[in-house]
Amino acid sequence: MRPRQAVLAAMLLAAPATAQGQLANDPMANNAAALAPAGDTASQVAFAYGDRDEDLTISWEEYRNRAMRLFGHVDANNDSILQIAELQALGGPNAPKPESDISSATFNAAMRKLFDTGDKNKDGALTPAEWHDTVRPSRAF
Amino acid sequence: MQFIRSAAAIVAAVSLTAPALAETIRCESLNGRERYCPVNTRGGVYLSNQLSREGCYQGDTWGYDRNGIWVSGGCRAEFQTRYGGSNWHGDNSYYSDNNNRHSSNDGAKAAVAIGAILGAALIASAASKNKQSSSSDYQSNWNRGCEAARQDQRRGMGRDYDRHESSYDGRTQQAFSAGYNSCWSGR
Numbered sequence: 314m315r316p317r318q319a320v321l322a323a324m325l326l327a328a329p330a331t332a333q334g335q336l337a338n339d340p341m342a343n344n345a346a347a348l349a350p351a352g353d354t355a356s357q358v359a360f361a362y363g364d365r366d367e368d369l370t371i372s373w374e375e376y377r378n379r380a381m382r383l384f385g386h387v388d389a390n391n392d393s394i395l396q397i398a399e400l401q402a403l404g405g406p407n408a409p410k411p412e413s414d415i416s417s418a419t420f421n422a423a424m425r426k427l428f429d430t431g432d433k434n435k436d437g438a439l440t441p442a443e444w445h446d447t448v449r450p451s452r453a454f
Numbered sequence: 455m456q457f458i459r460s461a462a463a464i465v466a467a468v469s470l471t472a473p474a475l476a477e478t479i480r481c482e483s484l485n486g487r488e489r490y491c492p493v494n495t496r497g498g499v500y501l502s503n504q505l506s507r508e509g510c511y512q513g514d515t516w517g518y519d520r521n522g523i524w525v526s527g528g529c530r531a532e533f534q535t536r537y538g539g540s541n542w543h544g545d546n547s548y549y550s551d552n553n554n555r556h557s558s559n560d561g562a563k564a565a566v567a568i569g570a571i572l573g574a575a576l577i578a579s580a581a582s583k584n585k586q587s588s589s590s591d592y593q594s595n596w597n598r599g600c601e602a603a604r605q606d607q608r609r610g611m612g613r614d615y616d617r618h619e620s621s622y623d624g625r626t627q628q629a630f631s632a633g634y635n636s637c638w639s640g641r
Contacts, residue, residue, distance in 0.1 A: 362628075362631065365509075365511075365613070365635075367635070367639065374510075374511060374512065377504055377510075378504070378509045378510060378511065381504045381506065381507055381510075382507050382509075382616060384507065385506070385507020385508075386507070388507075393505050417503065417504070417505055418503050421502070421503045421504060
């Protein structure tokens with residue numbers, strides 16, 4: 314996987330993973346798990362977040378919107394560029410210092426490539442299994 | 455005469471296969487207001503670069519008619535039009551070109567650094583596992599999400615819990631979105 318795709322893979326999982334801890338005690342937990350029959354808990358929750366129409370696949374439109382949602386969380390000043398300071402704020406004091414910004418255009422292009430790479434059967438949508446392989450950071454780094 | 459006919463046929467063929475004129479137009483819904491951007495959409499429209507964190511869903515928060523593109527609900531994006539109507543939806547070359555055009559400031563080295571930063575953020579979020587909400591908290595946020603969905607439906611708005619982002623945070627997002635989606639679907 315190329316570096317830029319690795320960035321996106323990490324982003325796609327980062328925010329949904331915040332819910333992982335909650336899942337164990339949540340009365341709705343079984344719903345999320347049932348929606349995504351493949352993958353571990355974190356990727357299942359992430360899948361449930363992304364699958365807007367609940368058809369058990371992540372379309373390109375759903376994927377793009379989920380990823381841009383995360384982009385927006387990081388882009389604190391809303392200038393459509395992930396700047397060094399914003400990336401530092403996301404990573405915290407112990408994270409390595411970033412060397413340059415990343416534009417929304419690059420982000421859009423890279424996530425499309427990541428989506429197409431993950432869509433193994435080329436049907437235009439990610440199954441839970443394809444999603445899992447796409448978003449897991451263990452695959453990205 | 456035969457020559458003239460052949461020449462005419464060639465001219466006709468060339469005019470039919472001439473390179474289509476693509477145009478990129480930025481259309482933005484600001485403060486949630488609907489906006490109409492006049493443009494020739496005869497050959498179709500493709501969302502090429504989403505700019506907003508608010509959802510851009512075709513037929514819901516963006517679409518087009520013969521005379522232009524409309525956006526709503528905070529959707530901001532760049533759209534590509536193409537006159538001539540050739541098949542271009544599955545053409546990934548656009549993304550390659552787009553990527554190359556903008557990649558000068560986003561080198562692979564920087565991308566790796568960003569990935570590491572996001573990895574750190576992932577670890578930090580995992581460390582917050584102990585800050586679990588109680589069942590009553592969950593139910594409360596679920597109910598608020600449910601009410602938000604009903605409110606959106608009453609207002610004739612599209613399904614997008616993200617527009618209520620001020621009503622939840624990272625800790626309560628799951629409950630809120632679950633309530634929103636369940637009640638939107640009538641479950």
